[in-house]
Ligand SMILES: Nc1ncnc2c1ncn2[C@@H]1O[C@H](COP(=O)(O)OP(=O)(O)OP(=O)(O)O)[C@@H](O)[C@H]1O
């Protein structure tokens with residue numbers, strides 16, 4: 404039974420009064436949490452370690468079920484959410500026995516799509532991700548940044564509109580990370596996706612996002628980022644951005 | 660070509676050197692008369708016994724044993740894979756079968772073999788049964804454990820892509836289990852030779868086990884050793900075969 408909300412409602416993800424606790428744990432991770440994400444938004448999720456950011460993603464993608472409340476993806480209230488969003492876990496989880504290309508087409512294989520027909524499109528994406536020369540290489544021959552890009556591209560190949568990225572650049576050194584930011588900001592215009600992006604890096608969150616959700620003590624606080632697009636990585640030195648960082652840091656570390 | 664040789668020497672040189680030393684020492688000890696040659700014959704005597712009996716061994720006994728080994732191993736392999744996979748998919752099957760599997764390994768072979776002889780007589784099937792009893796276990800266990808162990812995160816990732824159980828099995832579990840399965844297969848093929856030999860000892864009219872038993876009752880230790888030599892050579896060659904196949908599979912599927 405699926406219920407579709409009218410087209411005027413552009414929420415791609417709507418969470419209403421979500422409560423969740425792991426079995427046997429008295430303290431709930433989330434209590435009556437609500438949020439709303441519009442199609443085409445880039446939303447970062449920040450919060451102290453153990454706040455439940457990864458758990459939230461697993462609830463959204465259907466690996467976990469809420470105790471109470473509802474999670475709607477594109478207005479779908481019920482039925483399994485598995486297979487309805489693109490999920491990139493914190494570890495890249497590339498299959499070591501598959502080449503770059505074979506890893507990238509994994510979602511197509513699972514959805515029983517004919518990836519050979521889509522090959523020109525896939526080739527184009529590979530070159531856009533600077534992976535063309537490596538399509539026949541194996542993951543263990545590649546650098547951390549490349550592996551993250553492959554995992555990202557694989558998430559994209561699910562063809563889903565909503566992408567959940569769990570600390571995609573968490574394992575990278577700051578130089579490589581900066582390059583990835585530059586690359587992602589350049590790509591964002593033509594990507595036409597909605598992204599939820601978990602990060603510990605406030606600078607990164609501000610630079611990339613339209614909105615930032617801070618998750619803390621089972622609740623969510625929201626901040627808008629007023630920076631025009633297209634953005635550049637230089638903007639991290641702007642005073643407004645530095646101000647915002649200070650404010651977020653305060654929010655994370657102080658009780659209110 | 661020269662690098663090939665160098666690789667070969669660095670890989671097996673030490674083993675060969677020690678083997679040659681040991682065999683020389685053995686020869687020397689026996690020739691000096693420190694051990695009576697009807698208890699431990701010298702390597703040269705064993706070689707003579709081998710050459711003397713080679714026609715009989717090669718035409719009659721080696722093929723008989725090899726036949727039993729291959730049938731027993733083939734059944735163990737296909738049955739073991741099937742059961743291992745079945746146990747992975749069905750908790751009920753696992754709960755029922757696992758205890759039986761372990762019990763099957765605690766049965767003393769010598770005690771159960773008369774029953775096999777009772778059931779199958781002196782046909783090839785009594786030896787095949789002993790072979791299966793030994794060779795089946797490593798394949799089931801390595802298949803089941805290989806499929807079960809790890810990969811939880813990969814499984815979850817595939818689930819979020821909308822994969823069903825069969826897809827997850829095919830794309831993640833099986834490739835991940837392959838190294839474990841293959842080492843089970845290697846063990847199993849060596850055990851198969853042991854199983855067939857034991858089966859022949861207990862009652863047969865041909866085969867290397869039968870030959871070595873007859874020779875030992877004739878107190879021809881050198882011929883017994885010759886048969887043992889052929890048996891371990893057979894095990895070694897079968898092992899190398901599987902290793903070769905393993906390399907081909909891993910190169911293709913897992914590199
Ligand atoms: N499978 C589980 N069973 C029980 N408790 C769990 C499980 N997974 C996570 N938790 C608990 O839930 C809480 C939230 O975990 P989660 O991984 O969502 O945090 P996080 O915000 O992603 O943290 P980090 O920033 O360190 O990744 C933690 O206290 C953790 O111990």
Ligand SMILES: [Mg+2]
Nearest residue numbers: 456457458493
């Ligand atoms: Mg996390």
